[in-house]
Amino acid sequence: MRLMLSGKATCNSHGQDSSYFLGWEEYEKNPYDQTRNPQGIIQMGLAENQLSFDLLESWLSENQDIAGFKRNGKSIFRELALFQDYHGLPEFKKALVQFMEEIRGNKVSFDPNKIVLTAGATSANETLIFCLAEKGDAILIPTPYYPGFDRDLKWRTGAEIVPIHCTSSNGFKITARALERAYQEAQNRNLKVKGVLVTNPSNPLGTTMTQAELDLLMDFIIEKQIHLVSDEIYSGTVFSSPNYTSIMEVLSKYEKAEVWDRVHVVYSLSKDLGLPGFRVGAIYSNNDSIVAAATKMSSFGLVSSQTQYFLSALLSDKKFTKNYISENKKRLKKRHASLVSGLQNAGISCLESNAGLFSWVDMRHLLKSNTFKAEMELWEKIVYDVKLNISPGLSCHCSEPGWFRVCFANMTEETLEIAIQRIKAFVESVSRGHDKAIGGKKCLNINLRKKFSKWVFRLSFHDREAGER
């Protein structure tokens, strides 16, 4: 008789989208390397910030004691080794909230007692959903959105995601109509809506929310008596105007109101500081029940005390943080401009954006037809022939075919240049009417097409080890 596992262990539908991860697989089989594999696939599907390591390294070299578990010359190793309090290291929480305030131009203040530390934003988002929703409840999320949400917010929590469809007609901004429609759809499916989750700055759009959108969201959640989660993991990557407005700034007007404890922020150091491997995330909320429950749940994903201590020293160094924040933005802005102008030269436009580690690229004019099938065909060509791993809009639940997320902060300037040249060459060949199927007829391979149909149109059981977003 077969040994039984749980439904969750054996199900295939824990939100792993095919195309997003198939590109990863291809990249890993044939990764680009400037010297060793110059014909390999360039990774443009990884939203990682590798532009400012040198700043972290130079800080580390000037502060060796910190890495050696010393505080003012005295070893605090014992204290750290034994520290497993789920309330977190007080000096780290203090430094973290101050960093969050600094990123927001000190226009808001955060209370360290209202922050819950988690092992990454992935853990923060999941924990928050456990605290806000029952199994089968719905969370409304504007599209396009980060593919990982399908897994992180739904898998163990049993919650459902109902999309708020945004379109290119207004730059993918959230509208009252779209919100209302999504709410209605949830009701039609007999799902109780518990909240709205937005990413601001947006992944994959790279835009910051307008004041109008923020006010609209507040009105909506007040009317429907639901929660709002603002994932602000990219808040430190806003490199040009318009200025960034965090939901916390808007919320400050509602201090005495009932909605005060229904708005929550998720943060992490994975994007702004480029430290995803450190696994540092946070939930911030004015709601003490949620803070209490989330704090206890954080036992399932605490941040290493070694890491907390190191980061408390790093983030307490105001000279460092000030310099890092501004220098990082400069570099992101420059890199973003390189990508956008490069694409423009190839006749490809991007959604105008001012944040994030990626651009939302408009390749609709390169589609054979205005369908997702055509988008997938185009994507195949880009992965296999052009040798670039980019993320198709379908994987982000975009309602319009032809959009792709292209990351720019996880490679050198030279590599980006090569990627742009490849795209340019591809577009030229398309406009000349040829289909340069370099590397044989891989993309026309029938078996592969079948594999794609299975993968794209039915969720399959496959995971990527490296990260995401």
Place this chain on the structure above:
Amino acid sequence: MRLVVPLRGIVGGRGGLILGTFVPCALFCYLHIRRLRFLATRRVSERAEPIAKAEESPYYVGLGRVSQDPFDEVANPNGIIQLGLSENRLCLDLIEEWLSENLNGAMIGHGSDKGHLGIGGITGYQPHDGVTELKEAMAGFMSQVMGGEISFDPSRIVLTAGATPAIEILCFCLADPGDAFLVPTPYYPGFDRDMTWRTGVELIPVHCHSANNFILSIAALQQAFNQARKRGQRVQGILISNPSNPVGNLLPQKTLHDILDFARKKNIHIISDEIFAGSIHGNEEFFSLAKILDAENFDKSRAHILYGLSKDLSLAGFRVGVIYSYNDDVLAAAKKLTRFSSVSAPTQRLLISLLSDTSFIGRYLETNRKRIRKMYDIFVSGLKEIGVKYVDSSGGLYCWVDMSGLMHSHNVKEELELWDKLLNVAKVNATPGSACHSIEPGWFRCCFTTLSEGNIRIAIERIRKVAEMRKSSR
């Protein structure tokens, strides 16, 4: 509707009947709506609400009290002595020394880039279930811990941010909401929280008795299994801890064989929590589940081992847990779930260095055992002096003490009164057996590895005073 009668009496007649029905109904509705509004304004989900509440178990209450008023020989000599936390503070000096000799101030120091300050390589996304080098180092470490007789396969290791998520992840993989695990008592109070909070899984206690040294009997397992079946509840596995917590005994080889056999007959899983495997201070031979499976031809696909560095290496703050599974499907699922609970990269890098230094680890494990033994001997001789009995144990950082002699009557209420007296009057925090689901009242778990020799003596003296007070009040 008891209100109906007196109201009827007051008003009388039909009017009274109507009022007598209307008023209580209105009151009921009002209170119900108020509760709904209260819950609505609190706005936390129903499943999170009980989690948000303050802990009521004496295990957690005691820990909380100590943190408010902790004993310190110099700064707070009247504070509460902590005997409720199974933490090992005896060998941190050894690791500290290793760090000062091996890291050169860097947070990483590994192989070819030993001493190199570079942050590259540890900042980016890592595999969620841990980097291969750490899995290899961990497999080697676990082998050393178990005496070098078993080898562990790194590809069967899943690393998690502590043993707490490790056990939760395993529950998510092995059981659906409503399913149950059989757990011998007394057991670690944290299991109630870690295994059930978010998984919807239930724990069925299988009572063990002092008469056979708290070793699990197959008859008791069988009975618990049958009762669950009668209730229509699906049992998915057995969870054992070996060395056991809170008793500290080691499961005999035969018992492990019998448990495996039982699991096979019922077609269920077996999880062996071996987090104290490197804290064995007695002379008894330790049989890891891995050792049994290595030697015999058992069906391994139902076996899973839990481990971590919080106890044996005293690195609770670094958050390093291990799921070791012989089942490929479980491994695949568990690996995916580690995205919510990964080990921090700088910690991984540090541990690769530390665990790979096998000669240091060998010396460490030996010294650790000796020091734990020394403290154990001091503690139990203190208990003997004051006439308090205990279970002679070989493993763990604690002693399972029989304080029923200090109780006026043999029940849980008395046990909790004694616990309260110990905590608030004697100022000693020990974990009462009822918090561990012990079926026999009067037992307490006392951890002795967080104290100096002198402080152990102070703790014993305080317990003696309580014993005397109780004798004189009879």
